[in-house]
Amino acid sequence: MKKFFVIGNPISHSLSPELHNFWLKKNNIDAIYEKVKLEENELKGFIDKLRNEEIHGINVTVPFKNKVIKYIDKFSLEVETTDSVNTIYKSGNDIIGHNTDVAGFELGLRHSKINVLHKSIFILGAGGVVPSIIYSLLSMGCKKIFLSNRTFAKAEKLKKKFDEIEILKWGEIPDFDIVINATSVGLLGDSLDLNLKVADKIFYDVIYNPKETKFLKKAKENGNKIENGQLMFIYQANQSFSIWNNVIPKIDGEVLKIFK
Ligand code: ATR
Secondary structure, eight states: OEEEEEEESSOTTOOHHHHHHHHHHHTTOOEEEEEEEOOGGGHHHHHHHHHTTSSOEEEEOTTOTTGGGGGOSEEOHHHHHHOOOOEEEEETTEEEEEOTHHHHHHHHHHHTTOOOTTOEEEEEOOSTTHHHHHHHHHHTTOSEEEEEOSSHHHHHHHHHHOTTOEEEOTTOOOOOSEEEEOSSTTTTSOOOOOOOOOSSSEEEESOOSSSSOHHHHHHHHTTOEEEETHHHHHHHHHHHHHHHHSOOOOOOHHHHHTTO
8 A cells, every 4th residue: 555645743734645545446456645743853763764665755844845855856847946845855866845726726716717827916924835926927918017015025035046036125015916915914814904995806715724814805805806725735735646647536526526
């Protein structure tokens, strides 16, 4: 039996096992997917299990997406651009790191028929998932990316990686078509202290639990289209699954029910 894991800290909230085990069963694959909480000093030992083929694939979540890089041999272009790994596997004698958050973000938007081509995007936040979102948006041909983060220095760091983006001070609101909340505000029911009173725009929140953050609730009341990060999450898992198992698992009503 093959073994797959998601590693992170904390990890108890992760829905990855539900999703992957559902697809493994559907596709008659003799494997199991579990979540494991690790400390940073346990990362190398865990990846060694992949090296000696005790296990077959690892998903990586907060706070290790960057920290695992030093234990990996080869990387995809997405990892080189974002410094972020969420999927690890072995190919030949090499441990390979890939980042399916990039494709996950794009496929989620396409599923929802949100088109970013020639659009102006305003990103709030500069945390772990933001490089993947920027890379994805640029590859889809958006017109402009504005980015604002409470801690300005973190936004400036991203500007060094992606020269195309324009950094704004926290509280400054540009003219935009789509705004993306990539901060952690909303996870615990809090609200962003920004004056975003616009209508007929698209408001996207990377958070999918709760399904509707205050950011999205207010946006809907003001007459905007809203979207949460659930499909991004499902599609990043879908892409990891297809790398490990050579099957692209179906995303249908049954899968979406897992999140009800
Ligand atoms: P990490 O920064 O470790 O990658 P994250 O959860 O991915 O963690 O990112 C948290 C994001 O939410 C950051 O952009 C953070 O802003 P700071 O860089 O200023 O910390 C943002 N954030 C968290 N609490 C916030 C708040 N009350 N108001 C505005 N932004 C907040």
